[in-house]
Amino acid sequence: MVRPVRHATMLEVNEFLVLDYVREHDPTSRTEIARDLGLSPASVGRIVSRLRQDGLVADVGASRSSGGRPRAIISYRRDAGAVVAVDLGGTRCHSALADLSGAVLAEDVRLTHSTGDAFTTLVEAIELMQREAQRRRVPVVALAVGVPGILDPQDGIARDAPYLVWDGFPVVDRLGAAIGIPFVVDNDVNLAALAHAWRGDGRRIDHFVTLSVGTGTGAAVVSDGRLLQGRHNAAGELGYLVVRRELLGRPITAGLGAFEAFASGPGIAARARALVADGQPSSLTDGEITPEAVLAAAGEGDAIASAVVEELLDDLAMGIVAVACTVDPELVILEGGVGRSLGPYLDALVARVAPGLPAPPRIVTSSLGSDATVIGAIAAALELARRRTAPAAVLGAFAMSGVAGHAG
Amino acid sequence: MPAESATLAIDVGATRTRVVLVRAGVIAERAERPTPDLVGTAGLASGLVEEARRLLAQTSPANPVVAAVGVSLAAAVDESGDVMQERDFGIPAGAALREALTTAFEVPVAVNNDANLAALAEHAVGAARGHESAAVITLGSNIGLGLIVRGEVHRGAHGVAGEAGLLLVPAVSKDERGNGRRLVDAGRFGRAESAAPEGYAWIEELVGGRALATAARRQASVQVPGESTNGTFPRILTREAFADPALRPLGERAVEGWALIIATIAVLLDVEIVVLTGNLAADAAHLLNSLRRRVAELVATSPEVVLGSLGPDAELIGADLFARAALARAADRYARAGLSAQSTGERR
Numbered sequence: 193m194v195r196p197v198r199h200a201t202m203l204e205v206n207e208f209l210v211l212d213y214v215r216e217h218d219p220t221s222r223t224e225i226a227r228d229l230g231l232s233p234a235s236v237g238r239i240v241s242r243l244r245q246d247g248l249v250a251d252v253g254a255s256r257s258s259g260g261r262p263r264a265i266i267s268y269r270r271d272a273g274a275v276v277a278v279d280l281g282g283t284r285c286h287s288a289l290a291d292l293s294g295a296v297l298a299e300d301v302r303l304t305h306s307t308g309d310a311f312t313t314l315v316e317a318i319e320l321m322q323r324e325a326q327r328r329r330v331p332v333v334a335l336a337v338g339v340p341g342i343l344d345p346q347d348g349i350a351r352d353a354p355y356l357v358w359d360g361f362p363v364v365d366r367l368g369a370a371i372g373i374p375f376v377v378d379n380d381v382n383l384a385a386l387a388h389a390w391r392g393d394g395r396r397i398d399h400f401v402t403l404s405v406g407t408g409t410g411a412a413v414v415s416d417g418r419l420l421q422g423r424h425n426a427a428g429e430l431g432y433l434v435v436r437r438e439l440l441g442r443p444i445t446a447g448l449g450a451f452e453a454f455a456s457g458p459g460i461a462a463r464a465r466a467l468v469a470d471g472q473p474s475s476l477t478d479g480e481i482t483p484e485a486v487l488a489a490a491g492e493g494d495a496i497a498s499a500v501v502e503e504l505l506d507d508l509a510m511g512i513v514a515v516a517c518t519v520d521p522e523l524v525i526l527e528g529g530v531g532r533s534l535g536p537y538l539d540a541l542v543a544r545v546a547p548g549l550p551a552p553p554r555i556v557t558s559s560l561g562s563d564a565t566v567i568g569a570i571a572a573a574l575e576l577a578r579r580r581t582a583p584a585a586v587l588g589a590f591a592m593s594g595v596a597g598h599a600g
Numbered sequence: 601m602p603a604e605s606a607t608l609a610i611d612v613g614a615t616r617t618r619v620v621l622v623r624a625g626v627i628a629e630r631a632e633r634p635t636p637d638l639v640g641t642a643g644l645a646s647g648l649v650e651e652a653r654r655l656l657a658q659t660s661p662a663n664p665v666v667a668a669v670g671v672s673l674a675a676a677v678d679e680s681g682d683v684m685q686e687r688d689f690g691i692p693a694g695a696a697l698r699e700a701l702t703t704a705f706e707v708p709v710a711v712n713n714d715a716n717l718a719a720l721a722e723h724a725v726g727a728a729r730g731h732e733s734a735a736v737i738t739l740g741s742n743i744g745l746g747l748i749v750r751g752e753v754h755r756g757a758h759g760v761a762g763e764a765g766l767l768l769v770p771a772v773s774k775d776e777r778g779n780g781r782r783l784v785d786a787g788r789f790g791r792a793e794s795a796a797p798e799g800y801a802w803i804e805e806l807v808g809g810r811a812l813a814t815a816a817r818r819q820a821s822v823q824v825p826g827e828s829t830n831g832t833f834p835r836i837l838t839r840e841a842f843a844d845p846a847l848r849p850l851g852e853r854a855v856e857g858w859a860l861i862i863a864t865i866a867v868l869l870d871v872e873i874v875v876l877t878g879n880l881a882a883d884a885a886h887l888l889n890s891l892r893r894r895v896a897e898l899v900a901t902s903p904e905v906v907l908g909s910l911g912p913d914a915e916l917i918g919a920d921l922f923a924r925a926a927l928a929r930a931a932d933r934y935a936r937a938g939l940s941a942q943s944t945g946e947r948r
Binding site: 397398411413423424429430506509514522 | 684685733745749754755757759761763764768797800865867870901903
């Protein structure tokens, strides 16, 4: 079902409908549009002319397949422009160039701290995508960046992004000075949730939560089909959840929340290191103890790694219960490097969460691989580029939550 | 709805049940009974009908026209007003209450969760007025939560959003009891009997009103204030009770547990304001500043924490508002049905 767009006139709504239809049924004809959308041929004609003038659709020939009068075939001009999307993670910086249908044209992954400074890496990645667009002779019309931190909606300052070593970093101002295209910066988990609503596990689900467990830990809460932002743009900052008795009253250190100290990649690696240092036998003694190594060893039955994963499941279960008994989502999507690896443990997680909840949520691991934030950034950039070039489902479902800036 | 018509508002809690008549937005008549008495032998449904009839009969003038009935229940309630899970103090699962009241009064009966209705009322006319987002925590025998998201009551995917009493707290089992209940020790939240999964307790079992009263009672030396009168809520958190060295730890435990609930809500939803309502909240008003301090220690983005401005009537006012809204929707449906019939006629 296509949701009505707020504040739009009927004519605009129909433009969205037509544009979406062309995008999804490309190539198509005015007759098909009018028939399937229940619009009059005259208004479809008017709308298509306007979209053609804007360069969003083009006539690509005629069809005679039905044997009757030839029908003019129109096609979505996905190459009329491109958007750049960046997931500036705590570990890696993943950027993509996408056409106006959201199809990825080029991608790059580099280490966030390879340049010694996350912002320098970000600008380099954006410039690489801009050069790629230039090579393809398509103009870049918008940019969206996901960051692991809280963006202040008033001044565009990243208040709390320890993994980028940003605290009070004026990312919107700095980006505005560095690049010449309209852009939006948003929390990475918020963008992942947008991706799930658009092309992932949250499609057509009104209430879902994306719980990301990776270098850091965070969540995005989608309520009635819209992202919850909160008063300080900090809704879903699950990393600060207090899940263990020994954490009560512990001060927030270095921007790391109590939950995040345990339920995160670095958290489980640190826990495994501590157990190994105690001298307990483990296959983990053979190499560097990374989160990936812990998860792999647990999969092979290593006792220490399994114990660490059990503790992680306990902590996550408490987090999910907290989410379920307050906001009551239909679905919890596990995201992030660690979260996505928990497929083999979903039953164990459900067994911890379900008892006692009147309506426990379904729990799944993300089907978008490591791309959710980039896909969400593409959707956000498309929306920013031109509200009507974004998929209507996304437009209707999400008020943009990020902090937009412009070249200046 | 004619200006002189009234609504019946009913609030069923674990300890007491209130039935009131609301006329022109003001509670005109009220009755209060211990819930166990109303449940009696015939069950809550007939108990409620009988109590409501009694109230109407003693109203002056007697037996006014009732336009709608609003019911607030300490239970999870779905969109249609059915109870999703029966409660051990007498609320039956399903549509039994709604059907009994509809049959008895032949008017729209609107049923909702008590915390949702308290949130509705505090947001419409109380302490959360004008806020886009709010969490209204009801502190009575049990702990409830009503959420206001983007100016409206948030129900969640299954209609059970706001079961804040079910937050898990790590706890060490002390011994096994029957019926899935164990004695647990949850550190600074105290000891309690718990039916939560092994290794945990539900926070309501530790710092809900019933739990705190049980803990007070366990200390044999202490006479629990208010405990002698059946159906009266134990007054264990008042300023006077807090001055008693035997009861003071319960107040401290309550602050600790409630702070954790508020911190969790703040972390998840980043709400603008948290409103505390219910008997226990009113008694614990003198602990509000300690609570605020504790919340600020636990979370970076701390919401405003205030007492509700509607007092213990929040659920009743919410039930009245909810019933009136249901009535308005019904009237709207009739009007639209009438219009469409008319236009069909015209086309012929």
